[in-house]
Amino acid sequence: MTRMFCTVLIGALLCGPVTAEPDVQRADIGGDSFVSGRLLDETLEAPGDAFLAGRTVRAHGRSNGDIHAAGFDVTVDAAATGDLYAAGAFVLVQSRVTEDLTASGFSVRTGNGSAIGGNARLFGRKVTIEGPIDGALLVTAQDVVLNAAVQGDVRIVAQSIAFGPEALVGGTLTYSAREPVTVPNRVAPEERVVFERLSASAARDRWRELRKEMPVLPAFASLVFGFIVSLLFFIALGALMLGFMPKRLSRMRxxxxxxxxxTLVLGVIGLSILFGLVPITGLTIIGLPFVPIVLLSIVVAWTLGYALGAYSVAMRVWTGFGGEEDPSRLTRLSVFAAAIVVVALLNFIPFVGWVANYTLVLLGLGAMTSALFHYMIGNPGDAFDIDLKPVDERS
Structure with missing residues (x-):
């Protein structure tokens, strides 16, 4: 999965400067195709690898290399000569993949129109396999439904496992669950079925063993390493935002x-709405499965708000000391990186560091909330205070 996210990020960075802010951005570099936008419905004719990112992604056609797709709702029925990597809240794979498939999401499903020539690695809350797999299968999920033929070995880690009428395992079926499940003989004979009990205590014991085997870094070195990783993450996030939405970012700043x-008050309102969604979503009962998505949204909004707040304050300081109002992207990215370093150093000051960081989050969330309200309500334009009464009535 690391490889997929890195390649999608690189693709986004390369696509960013191509055009200002169209709904769909495209770039072809070295035979690879990069496509991004809110709503994508692409028919691929990629001579090499294909990279797609958006809120809703629909991929058709064919890629002569790998396909990388990321979004909230991802559907791929494009044939891939190489590997297929997909990540999103809802992922549906209907394509024929010559090599391996790696997919992750809240709900992951391979349809009966799909066919995987190599291995499949699937991760999610609910995973359904309906397309045949020529290689091995690895699944980690809460609920797993296997209703397809798998020629190689199968490894499943889940709380509940079900087998459909088309389920067939050619190799060894190894599954980890809290209790044994009934595996039909038509799926795999008893001598090729291995059960491993899944329990919290066993996981904790295994984690303790791994910690003993792993080298322990000095505390200072760990802090420095964590800071460097965080700085690189925010620099990549800043480059992505400056590339994809420079005008919108400038307006919010x-x-x-x-x-x-x-803006600070709007940040309090926006953050209150996000946290209020957690109990409200849970009280609907049917919304309980979406509570993790709401919690993830809070984390994402907090991170984006922090980055936007730090960037806005840094640019205000930059212009206050005589800097250009609209400098180059490289200069803005450098100012943003310097702001992240300064704010990180403030964390070593008790209380002051927390107040500074929280204020930046509220400022960023306030700007995002204001932009969202303007998008939902619309801009009626300028209002003029004009008295339309006759002249003799104004006195």
């Missing part, structure tokens, strides 16, 4: 500088 107090 200026809104913070124009009305910091109002």
């Amino acid at each position: 200026r809104s913070i500088a124009a009305a910091p107090g109002q």
Whole structure:
């Protein structure tokens, strides 16, 4: 999965400067195709690898290399000569993949129209396998439904496991669960079925064993390493935002500088709405499965708000010391990186560091909340205070 996310990120960075802010951005580099946008419905004709990222991704056609797709709702029925990597909240694979498949999401499903020529690695809350797999299968999920033929070995780690009428395992079926499940003889004979009990205590014991085997870094070195990783993450995030949405980012930055107090209040409102969604979603009962998504949204919004707040304050300081109002992207990225370093150093000051970080989060969330309200309500334009009464009635 690391490889997929890195390649999608690189693709986004390369696509960013190509155009200003169209709904769909495309770039062809070295035979590889990069496509991004909110709603994608692409018919691929990629001579090499294909990279797709968006809120909703639909991929058709064919790629002569690997396919990398990431989004909230991802559907891939494009044939891949190489590997297929897919990640999202809801992932559906209907394509023929010559080599391996790696997919992760809240719900992951391989349809009966899919066919995997190599190995399949699937991770999610609910995973359903309906397409045949010529290689091995690895699944980690809460609920797993196997309803397809797998020629190689199968390894399943789940709380509940079910087998459909088309389920068949050619190799060894190894499954980890809290209790043994009934494996039909048509799926795999008893001598090729291995059960490993899954329990919290066993996982904790295994973790303790792994910690004993792993080398322990000095505390200072660990802090430095964590800081470097965090700095690189925020630099990559800043480059991505500056590449994809420079104008929108500039508008939100200026809104913070124009009305910091109002933006701070909007940040409190936006954060309250996000945290309030957790109990409200849970109280609907049917929304319980979506509570983890709401919690993930809070983490994402907090991170984006922190980055936007730090960037906005840093640019305000930059212009205050005589810097250009709209410098180059490289300069803005450097200013943002310097701000992240300064704010990180403030964390070593008790109380002050927390207040500074939390204020940045509220400023960033306030700008995002304001932009969202303007998008939902619309902009009625300028309002003019004009008295339409006759002249003799104004006195």
